[in-house]
Amino acid sequence: MTGDEASKGSDDMVIDEYEQKQGNLVPDGFNSHYLKVYYGKLFPYADIFKWMSYGNDGKHPACNQSYFSRREFSFTLDNEVYLRFQSFNSMSELENSVKEKCPVKIDIGPVYSVDPSKRHAYAQSGDNVFTPVERELIFDIDMSDYDDVRYCCSGADVCLECWPLMTIAIKVIDTSLRDDFGFSHILWVYSGRRGVHCWVCDGKARRLTNEQRAAIADYFRVYKGNENSHKKVSFTGLALHPFLARSYTEVLMDFFERKLLLSQEIFSTEERYEKILDMIPDPDQSITSELRGKWQEKRRTANSKDDINVVRWEQLKNMLQSGKHKVQGLRRCVEEIVFSFTYPRLDMEVSKHMNHLLKAPFCVHPKTGRVCVPIDPDHCEEFDPTAVPTLSNLLEQLNIGGLRAEVDNEWDRTSLGKSIRFFRSSFLQPLLKSCKEEMESSYNAKLQQSKNSFSW
16 A cells, blocks of 8 residues: 555545544534644645745756755644744655644745755855745734724634725735735735735745845834824825825725724724824814714714714814814824724734744634635635635535545535635746746846857
């Protein structure tokens, strides 16, 4: 019996065991038995390998055969053991190691100057050094960073009322990465619980220095305050930066007024509207006192058709933009409030440094059992985190589909198939086509340069 056949038989026995216990139904939850089946039948090793190779797994003379083996993978095992600096020479090595160790999380790090598993043989400085040389530009956005502006959930909890904050983050960042920086190969991935990850995979993005990454991260930064600051966003100057102005007019203002204002009931209680009044630059308290007086009178009548949050927001806007009060920065205050509630909140440190790890797509989150599936940025408003394939769903679908039914890909019989097909067609295939063209162009340029050096 071959190793693959033995692995397949073992996976089938795991499903059989649960099938007998549960009457063909797989119980909800996450454990190493389910994960073993997932890694044995569904995890897309070939796609991850193709992606991480960036065309260097081919026969072209320009291929760098050591490229994939210099990539760091990190495994977290279910006993909280962390295995850093794992590296593999081939897809089969990666696959065999994952199946053997059954990590609850797989993180991906940079491509190093040498094989990371042999790093101790190399110096920490000088010419023969172990150092990161390539890494995707990455962004990590976590819903728990929005806890001061969402009232439906907090911490790790997420619902369909606050998830649109992630949708807005994707729209704003994705548009800027493409339009302002000229990047094309961008992958957005659900984190499995409460956030989203972004991988910018263009060659020029992977080769950015730490200083250049920091500059891009800073381009997106508008939050200057901390949890003790009343005002986290402060705009100076006569006009917004064109990127911020575009984000405000095309995305943020509409989202704030049509969705967030109502879903989070931002002005519904004194505690909530006081938080907004604190953002207004009002040294003599005349503006805030007038607004507070209106709102405390509770003028909303029983038969009023307008929502109290909409009414109070319009009153605030009218007062700040009327020009009646000559306070510096007052007209910008509406923009600052909208940005404070809606603008993407990035984990800046993740984006600034090449050696940061980020969870691999198609991992399973151990707390939720949900798969970290790609998100289509062109239709991100349709993404529902509560409808993402879960480990127990997938095992149940495998059971119902027939344990030993012969298909080219097991995931074709599950709800994971749609996500893998999207990953391939919308991200991986265009990326590899671009890598091949870049490799060909670079190789031809070197050939021409070599010819020129020999010509008299």
